[in-house]
Amino acid sequence: MNPAATVNAAPGLLTADGLLGLIFLVMIALTLTGGFIAATADRLVRALAGVVVCFTGVAGFYYFLNSPFMAMMQILIYVGAICVTISFAIMLAAPEQKKKSGPVNILSGPLGFLVAALIFGAMAGLALRTEWLPFDKIAGGSVRDIGIHLLTSYSMVFELISLVLLIAIIGAIVIARGGRSQS
Amino acid sequence: MTILAIHQYLTTYLVFGAMLFALGVYGLVTRRTLIGMLIAAELMLAGVSINFMAFNRFLAPDPSVGQIFTLFIMAVAAAEAAIGLSIAIGVYRHYKTVDTEDLVNLKG
Numbered sequence: 001m002n003p004a005a006t007v008n009a010a011p012g013l014l015t016a017d018g019l020l021g022l023i024f025l026v027m028i029a030l031t032l033t034g035g036f037i038a039a040t041a042d043r044l045v046r047a048l049a050g051v052v053v054c055f056t057g058v059a060g061f062y063y064f065l066n067s068p069f070m071a072m073m074q075i076l077i078y079v080g081a082i083c084v085t086i087s088f089a090i091m092l093a094a095p096e097q098k099k100k101s102g103p104v105n106i107l108s109g110p111l112g113f114l115v116a117a118l119i120f121g122a123m124a125g126l127a128l129r130t131e132w133l134p135f136d137k138i139a140g141g142s143v144r145d146i147g148i149h150l151l152t153s154y155s156m157v158f159e160l161i162s163l164v165l166l167i168a169i170i171g172a173i174v175i176a177r178g179g180r181s182q183s
Numbered sequence: 184m185t186i187l188a189i190h191q192y193l194t195t196y197l198v199f200g201a202m203l204f205a206l207g208v209y210g211l212v213t214r215r216t217l218i219g220m221l222i223a224a225e226l227m228l229a230g231v232s233i234n235f236m237a238f239n240r241f242l243a244p245d246p247s248v249g250q251i252f253t254l255f256i257m258a259v260a261a262a263e264a265a266i267g268l269s270i271a272i273g274v275y276r277h278y279k280t281v282d283t284e285d286l287v288n289l290k291g
Contacts, residue, residue: 011188018187021185024190031199035203035207038223039213039223065237066240070236073257074257078229082261085265086218086268089218089272092275093272109213113209116212119201119204123205124197124202132193132241134241135242135244137244141246141247141250146254149247161258164258171266172266172269175269176269178273
């Protein structure tokens with residue numbers, strides 16, 4: 001039914017596989033709790049803390065998906081850089097908490113929940129009912145392979161993404177600087 | 184298969200990616216402030232990245248391609264967060280609010 005690499009269908013709790021499964025369950029709990037807080041918390045600072053917890057759990061997922069490198073990058077870029085930037089923006093641009101912090105009108109909460117539930121149901125149903133066919137692996141996917149790919153097959157994309165980042169940084173400085181003298 | 188073995192199956196990751204994406208959609212629809220919407224968009228990106236990494240691990244012939252794609256998603260997300268937050272700060276300077284309901288100057 002499902003592609004799986006090395007299936008040990010029923011590990012005991014006190015074996016290495018069982019403890020691995022337990023850690024995975026903890027990661028799932030972290031991710032879902034954090035994501036739920038991030039999507040629903042009243043105060044933005046709490047939502048940000050939820051996002052930090054959620055991204056740490058996602059880094060754990062990457063570790064389980066055979067990619068410690070991406071787990072490291074996830075912690076470094078998302079938790080370390082993006083979340084800190086967002087916290088600075090919250091400090092600069094949302095000083096006082098509003099009293100009216102709920103949804104815009106009565107309908108948007110239930111309608112948003114309905115839309116989200118429909119999307120989740122459709123995608124999860126699709127994932128469960130499709131018969132996924134794995135291909136034979138032709139490479140290992142190590143950090144060395146990633147580096148070689150980045151500098152050979154994907155060098156153009158690599159250059160372009162550097163350019164995009166540079167332009168984004170310059171644009172962010174220009175946009176955030178404008179109007180400082182007037183205020 | 185017991186619940187302790189679910190990390191060995193592709194479907195688990197796909198379902199949790201979909202769950203994160205749906206949480207992001209819910210946050211994006213119900214949030215009132217620009218920064219809150221940005222946080223929800225980051226959640227959606229995380230769900231998408233989990234999908235890429237899961238397919239990369241279980242199905243793809245060359246397992247480095249999905250990792251590179253996820254790396255690029257992270258870079259674009261960083262650029263998007265920088266631009267979005269600077270726009271939020273600029274809007275706050277101009278209007279003294281980041282509430283999406285009050286930003287109606289371009290409304291017809």
